[in-house]
Amino acid sequence: MSTLNLQDIPRVKHITKEEFLSHYFKPQIPVVIEGFINDWPAYNKWNLDYMKTIAGDKIVPLYDDRPVDYKDGFNEPHAEMKMSDYVNLLKNEPTKYRIFLWNILKEIPKLQDDFSYPDFGLKLMKSLPMLFFGGKDSHTFMHYDIDLANIFHFHFEGQKQCILFDQKQNDYLYKIPHSLITREDIDFSNPDFNQWPALKKAKGWQCQLNHGEILYMPEGYWHYMKYLTPGFSMSLRAIASRPINLGKAIYNVIIMRNFDNLMRQIKGQKWIDWKNKQAISRTDKSF
Numbered sequence: 001m002s003t004l005n006l007q008d009i010p011r012v013k014h015i016t017k018e019e020f021l022s023h024y025f026k027p028q029i030p031v032v033i034e035g036f037i038n039d040w041p042a043y044n045k046w047n048l049d050y051m052k053t054i055a056g057d058k059i060v061p062l063y064d065d066r067p068v069d070y071k072d073g074f075n076e077p078h079a080e081m082k083m084s085d086y087v088n089l090l091k092n093e094p095t096k097y098r099i100f101l102w103n104i105l106k107e108i109p110k111l112q113d114d115f116s117y118p119d120f121g122l123k124l125m126k127s128l129p130m131l132f133f134g135g136k137d138s139h140t141f142m143h144y145d146i147d148l149a150n151i152f153h154f155h156f157e158g159q160k161q162c163i164l165f166d167q168k169q170n171d172y173l174y175k176i177p178h179s180l181i182t183r184e185d186i187d188f189s190n191p192d193f194n195q196w197p198a199l200k201k202a203k204g205w206q207c208q209l210n211h212g213e214i215l216y217m218p219e220g221y222w223h224y225m226k227y228l229t230p231g232f233s234m235s236l237r238a239i240a241s242r243p244i245n246l247g248k249a250i251y252n253v254i255i256m257r258n259f260d261n262l263m264r265q266i267k268g269q270k271w272i273d274w275k276n277k278q279a280i281s282r283t284d285k286s287f
Contacts, residue, residue: 004163004188004191004199004202004204004206005200005201005202005203005204006163006203006204006205006206007203007204007205007206008205008206008207009030009031009032009162009164009205009206009207009215010024010029010030010031010032011031011032011033011034011207012031012032012033012034013033013034013035014033014034014035014036015031015033015036017119017120017121018121020120020121020216021120021121024216024218025120025121025122025150025216025218028166028218028219029218030164030205030207030215030216030217030218030221031215031216032207032209032213032214032215032216033213033214033216034212034213035212036118036214037115037118037154037212037214038212040114040115040116041113041114041115042111042114042115042154042156043212045114046114046156046157046232047156047157048087048090048091048157048230048231048232049087051083051087051133051232052083052084052087052088054108054110054111055083055107055108056082056083056084056087057082057083057084058082058083058107058108059080059081059082059083060080060081060082060083060086060099060102060133061077061079061080061099061100061102062077062078062079062080062081062086062097062098062099063077063078063097063098063099063100064078064079064096064097064098064138065096065138065139065141065184066078067184067185071264077100078097079097081097086099086133089135090133090134090135090230091230094135094136094137095135095138096135096138097135097138098132098133098134098135098138098140098227099131099132099133099134099232100132100140101130101132102130102131102132102133103128103129103130103131104129104130104131104234105127105129112129115129115154115234117236118152118236120152120216122150122238122241123238123239124152124236124237124238125149125236125237125238125239128236128237129234129235129236130234130235131232131233131234132225132232132233132234132235133231133232134160134225134227134230134231134232135227135230136227136228136229136230137226137227137228138226138227139189139224139225139226139227140223140224140225140226141181141182141184141224142163142165142173142181142182142186142188142222142223142224143180143181143182143222143223143224144167144180144220144221144222144223145180145220145237146180146249146252146253146257147237147239147240147249147252147253148219148220148240148245148246148248148249148252149219149237149238149239149240149249150216150217150218150219150237150238150239150240150241151216151217151221151235151236151237152214152215152216152217152235152236152237152238153209153214153215153216153217153233153234153235154212154213154214154233154234154235154236155209155210155211155212155213155214155215155231155232155233156211156212156231156232156233156234157211157229157230157231157232158210158211158227158228158229158230158231159208159209159210159227159228159229159231160208160209160225160226160227160228160231160233161189161206161207161208161209161225161226161227161228162206162207162208162209162215162223162224162225163188163189163204163205163206163223163224164204164205164206164217164221164222164223164224165202165203165204165205165221165222166204166218166220166221166222167220167221167222169202169203169204169222171198171201171283171286171287172198172199172200172201172202172283172286172287173198173199173202173222173283174186174196174198174199174279174280174283175279175282175283176275176276176278176279177275177278177279177282178256178259178260178263178275179256179260179275180252182222182279183196183276183279183280186199188224189224189226197287198283198284198286198287201287204222208228209233211231219240219241219242219245220240220245220248
């Protein structure tokens with residue numbers, strides 16, 4: 001089995017705002033916080049059965065790991081299903097379908113009663129608590145968020161594997177140009193170094209996230225998430241504070257995303273194919 005050059009993400013049982021800002025936010029180092037939300041109602045209530053009960057009739061957007069197609073819109077779902085049927089699917093058989101960016105406030109406002117917005121010294125965007133669901137062995141592509149935000153990722157039920165890289169590793173990750181992802185055919189849980197030799201140069205972080213734990217991902221960090229068991233997570237985010245990252249976020253939202261959508265309309269699949277080839281050639285030059 002091929003292994004990436006990854007160090008374990010630091011873990012703490014509890015943390016104060018001052019400790020978080022000093023030890024992790026300012027140096028932009030990830031951390032897993034283990035016992036911070038034990039007094040939330042969500043800690044004991046939130047599991048797949050509860051989500052089925054409270055949101056069973058809701059139609060949820062589903063995504064899988066199919067390669068990007070030029071016809072796909074930005075974050076356009078691949079399928080839809082009732083939440084009750086989706087939870088049954090997660091529990092009864094392996095599935096690649098994931099829920100991605102499901103807004104709690106918009107869909108099930110009552111869920112907000114089960115958690116509070118922690119004070120880590122950063123101004124959290126309270127209108128954007130997002131849920132993510134996945135079945136055993138389903139995974140996200142390696143990507144970073146369009147706004148390069150600071151992310152607090154709260155995991156519920158089961159275990160999730162997380163692999164992170166900072167933006168300094170871009171030259172080794174086979175990044176797709178005009179995009180926020182790497183090559184989709186890379187298996188970051190077991191990479192083929194013969195096919196992707198530059199990955200041997202990349203230095204990153206890893207952890208296994210368990211029920212009730214929080215993963216802090218600093219601004220612009222690449223992240224790959226693989227569900228080791230069926231489960232779900234909630235992300236809270238704070239806007240990028242560093243001017244360079246804030247500038248990149250504005251560029252991504254206003255220019256990059258619209259340019260990429262325009263080129264898909266003009267060139268179709270040829271544009272996607274060109275970008276995939278460029279990911280290899282540009283990485284080879286850097287490597």
